[in-house]
Amino acid sequence: MMQASEAINIVWFLGVIAALALLFVAGLKLPVRLGYASRAVSAALVGAVAVAVVILANVALFRHDAHLDFTREKAFTPSAEAGEVVRGLAEPIDIAYFYQKQNPGAVALGAMLRQLERDNGNFRVRLIDADQNPALASSFGVRTYNSAVLRSGERRIEVVTTDDREIALGVLRLLRRREVVICFAAGNGEYDIDNFEFHTHFEGAHSHSHDASGSAVVQMEQHGIGRLRRAIEKLGVAARKISFATGQPIPDDCGVVVEANPRTRYSPGQTELMRRYLERGGSAMFLIEPDYELDDSLAALLATSGIKVGNGVIVDPKEHYFTDEQMIAVSHYGVHPITRGLTLSFYPGARPLEMVPTAGLKLTPLAVSSSEAYVIADRLGNDSTAVSTLRASRIIAVAVEGQLNETASSIFRMVVAGDADFASNSFFPYLANSDVVLAALAWLTHDERAPTMKPPVEVLPTVSLTGEQMRGIFIVTVLLMPGLIAFAGGAMWWLRR
Known part of the structure; x- marks a missing residue:
């Protein structure tokens, strides 16, 4: 769907073309010599008018510069997230980008930075060829090609990139006035933030699984949440491991404590x-x-x-991802700051949650299954082992805010999800899973009013083909092409025999 800015740019482009055509026609009809003036005076007048028209046209083009990007991927257009961040700037930021002229990505980023500069006068860009200005690069402390130095007052950060989204993330880090620390619990077998494996799992005797269900399970390298850690660090948020299993209190500087898939049971002391x-x-x-x-x-x-954690695994015959009915797909969310703008996310094996209305607490269901869902005992079970055959919507994630009890001194926030795999390395980058996790962390750190920006997440390139496309490739590569070669060979033999 065409955006309003693109439509305006197209209108300006057509207007400029029409003006050029009008000037061309007028030039053809303009007499070489005016009847009331000599040839020299006529030439001077025509020249003066032409110069004035050119100056006015350039002023109009400069004030209403149009950018048209007809590439399918919008390769020369800044991302919507970067544009939102720049347009929201309320204080000046200076960017010096030392690019390598031979790098097409760096040149394209320079053009996009110029476009972003026109969106907000507080975003001031300086493009510098690093090869032609080595002394200037050295004075900025730059040692690498394609380095952007962002400055706001006395604060300064450096970003090495050819991606406009990385520049926008640098802007957010530069403007962050307080240090935010997200603490990941360790000591109960939780997902490790130092594990960056892309796909790790358990293999059982009967089937592939992402949990430790079943007795004949061989544990491979554990799932990790290193991708989540890398994403929050790109946002300028610190990640740290903590362990309070030994009785150490949770540090006060922990903005959020993340308990991601504990394997051993809490002790009453940890809970306290x-x-x-x-x-x-x-x-x-x-x-x-x-x-x-x-x-x-x-x-x-x-x-x-206000949250009761149920047992079993949700099965959703109606809303699921691929062909796995236990991989719940969610496209409709509860109204909450976390869920603004979220698209499809999925949860590979989730247990049901229940909300218990409690005075002083505000509970919001974030993600729910369809109304056709039911619950089975475990992931290896079938319909005959259903814990609840009642078909109804099942809550997958809940957000709660309020005072924990009458003696509490402040308001707490909490998010509980009946699944941990959706945030792990294997599933974090896909669809809106990373958006869900990062938005939840932003709300928990009381940073939900900040511009939403998702860091680029490394994903192995994939090609998705429909059944019809696969059949077409099979017909062309396996039947048609070998058949044509065989036919050509047979025809040549027939002609030469």
């Missing part, structure tokens, strides 16, 4: 430390897999927060 942290106004994210057995104390803490 988490309770004290929430009573002080802390924020927490619990990502709980279906095979995890909650300790009674942790279940009670979540119930006090």
